[in-house]
Amino acid sequence: MHSNIIKVCAAFLFIINMAATASLGSTTTAESSSGFSRDLYENIITPGQKDNVVFSPASIQTCVALAYFGAKGNTESEISSGLHLGTSDKDVVAKRFSNLLTSSKSSTQLAIANKIYVNKELHVKKDFNSIAKEAFQSEAESVDFTENNKVVQKINSWVESKTNNNIKDLLSSVAPETSMILVNAVHLKATWKFKFSSYSTHKSDFWITPDTSVKVDTMSNADYGYKYAQWSDLDATALGMPYSDSDLEMVIVLPNKKDGLAALENKLKSADILNLANQMKTYDVDVYLPKFKVESKFKLNDALSKMGMATMFSDNADFSNLFEEKTPVKVSEVVHKAFINVDEEGTEASAATYMKIVPMSLNLDQKLFKADHPFLYFIKNQEYIYFMGRVASF
CATH class of the missing domain: 2.30.39.10 (Alpha-1-antitrypsin, domain 1)
Structure with a gap:
């Protein structure tokens, strides 16, 4: 039975494991990015923390946004609010992230890539697959999650190839009941x-x-x-x-x-x-x-929950726009890893x-x-x- 877990990774490393609309005012792309980055920073940094930190708001926002297109109801509205999308019009949101991906394609310094890995026994809904391809430039690949080592190596190799080998060993293991993994990678060299x-x-x-x-x-x-x-x-x-x-x-x-x-x-x-x-x-x-050179790794479940996106981690999560099959899923883990050298x-x-x-x-x-x-x-x-x-x- 493959109905209880979806894994979503975004990169430098951002992993979301999934298992188990209200209309908003107009918000510009810059306001959305600034608001999300500010909230994320606040919830990543703990009071009195003395160590160095690096993370990629663009990577995390992009990966969770892709999952947003598979959400419905309260889960959808919470993610929209938490990401500071500022609109309930999914065409506007899709265009926003399409512009982000398209701009990176013409850049010699910045590269952004997305990838979807789907359990071979499940079928992604046509609308979600269309958004993933057209807006997020992400191709879905069918994999057998029961082959743990093979899948882990495949995903880690993809992330390494997209980050100039700076992000290694993103994933250590994968559960056989995993339904989906979404991966996002961002690399900048300027x-x-x-x-x-x-x-x-x-x-x-x-x-x-x-x-x-x-x-x-x-x-x-x-x-x-x-x-x-x-x-x-x-x-x-x-x-x-x-x-x-x-x-x-x-x-x-x-x-x-x-x-x-x-x-x-x-x-x-x-x-x-x-x-x-x-x-x-x-x-x-x-x-x-x-x-300076900094490398950070975070588990972001608590941070995203505090930012108002708690339902996607609960048994009340609704990601019914993801699969053709009636597969109840929720987010079980979100991990992010980043590196910077100045x-x-x-x-x-x-x-x-x-x-x-x-x-x-x-x-x-x-x-x-x-x-x-x-x-x-x-x-x-x-x-x-x-x-x-x-x-x-x-």
């Missing part, structure tokens, strides 16, 4: 528009607390073309660092106080950070930024010597941005937050 010289990288203090510092490899650069802003409501300073040949940029949000990260994270609950970032202005900026050349997130000489001119409007204490960051364009996280320790 170079800075204004590259840092490796010659300028030096050891500098990073203040973990106001009284405790460690020496870390710190990159430095000065250029006209960085975005910069003082966000007084957040008691923080923001820096926008563009990537070359792209509309993507990394935004570093630095609390004005060395111990201000927790307060900043609390203030994010009511902030539209994507809108704030999109309004930043260009300045001459002296930049000091530590090199250095002089750029960023690789799944994560030659260059020397630049600049004029030593006196610029009274020159800004200084020195990330020498805990900060948060996100990688975005005008409409989406692709990656987000924090650097708090070394």
